[in-house]
Amino acid sequence: MAANPEWYRTPFEILNDLGITEPQDIDIEAIAEDCGATIRYLPLTGCAARIMGYKNRAIISIDENTRRPRQRFSAAHEVGHWMRDRGQLAFKCGSESFVREWSAENPETRANRFASDLLLPAKMFRAKAYKLPVTFETVRQIGDIFCTSLTATAIRLVEYGDLPAIIVCNGPRRREWFIPNGEVRGKIFLDARPGKGSIAEALLRGDRSDIAPREVRSDAWFDHRNAANYWVHEDSIPVYDGSVLSLLWWKDETQLIQIDNDIEARGAWRSDYRRDD
Numbered sequence: 010m011a012a013n014p015e016w017y018r019t020p021f022e023i024l025n026d027l028g029i030t031e032p033q034d035i036d037i038e039a040i041a042e043d044c045g046a047t048i049r050y051l052p053l054t055g056c057a058a059r060i061m062g063y064k065n066r067a068i069i070s071i072d073e074n075t076r077r078p079r080q081r082f083s084a085a086h087e088v089g090h091w092m093r094d095r096g097q098l099a100f101k102c103g104s105e106s107f108v109r110e111w112s113a114e115n116p117e118t119r120a121n122r123f124a125s126d127l128l129l130p131a132k133m134f135r136a137k138a139y140k141l142p143v144t145f146e147t148v149r150q151i152g153d154i155f156c157t158s159l160t161a162t163a164i165r166l167v168e169y170g171d172l173p174a175i176i177v178c179n180g181p182r183r184r185e186w187f188i189p190n191g192e193v194r195g196k197i198f199l200d201a202r203p204g205k206g207s208i209a210e211a212l213l214r215g216d217r218s219d220i221a222p223r224e225v226r227s228d229a230w231f232d233h234r235n236a237a238n239y240w241v242h243e244d245s246i247p248v249y250d251g252s253v254l255s256l257l258w259w260k261d262e263t264q265l266i267q268i269d270n271d272i273e274a275r276g277a278w279r280s281d282y283r284r285d286d
């Protein structure tokens with residue numbers, strides 16, 4: 010990744026400079042002004058947000074016909090472009106960027122990471138998410154506190170929650186991205202697509218008849234030796250454009266340790282499986 014320009018401040022530094030310590034004080038308009046950008050709301054077609062900058066000033070335009078959490082995220086995403094990608098062509102950012110661009114290394118992903126660090130800062134988030142189950146119900150509760158969109162809040166819950174968890178986004182034809190937290194990384198590996206018995210597989214087929222969060226067999230998601238003997242909690246919901254977001258989590262580490270031991274017992278298998286990582 011290119012070095013940060015001299016005007017760059019991290020989201021942590023920006024919040025610190027403004028003395029913001031509580032979720033309700035994360036005022037995106039004031040923060041953008043502090044960074045030299047004015048936010049305006051108007052009807053936009055063809056994109057959810059855009060930024061036009063000249064020298065040290067920028068105008069961020071946000072589609073007035075979207076919900077407030079999405080507007081805030083779009084605005085914070087544009088501030089992210091402004092802090093890092095200033096001097097490049099103006100950016101126009103579509104709704105799909107906010108759902109799909111989370112794992113590749115590109116300006117859209119970096120702007121999304123910037124936005125979530127700004128709107129869902131680690132310390133404040135951990136205080137609110139402590140020991141809560143990794144479900145979209147929890148995501149909605151926390152999203153209400155921080156006034157943030159579903160995808161961004163769900164990723165945060167996986168990253169900063171206390172339980173072993175993975176979030177996966179499957180598009181209609183392929184997996185878009187997945188993010189494991191530190192408790193899971195390197196211990197268990199996802200199949201390319203969710204299998205039969207998972208809620209996500211049904212949703213991708215358009216079957217919404219039974220989407221309540223529940224335990225599903227581990228082999229619906231993971232291909233490890235005794236996958237059929239294990240269970241994982243799944244909560245999946247349809248999101249943008251036929252995509253499905255899934256939260257997968259374990260109540261404690263015991264099962265993961267067991268799986269890890271299985272894998273250790275077959276060392277060669279692990280190196281094979283890394284292809285999917």
Ligand SMILES: [Zn+2]
Pocket residue numbers: 086090100101102106116117120
């Ligand atoms: Zn963008």
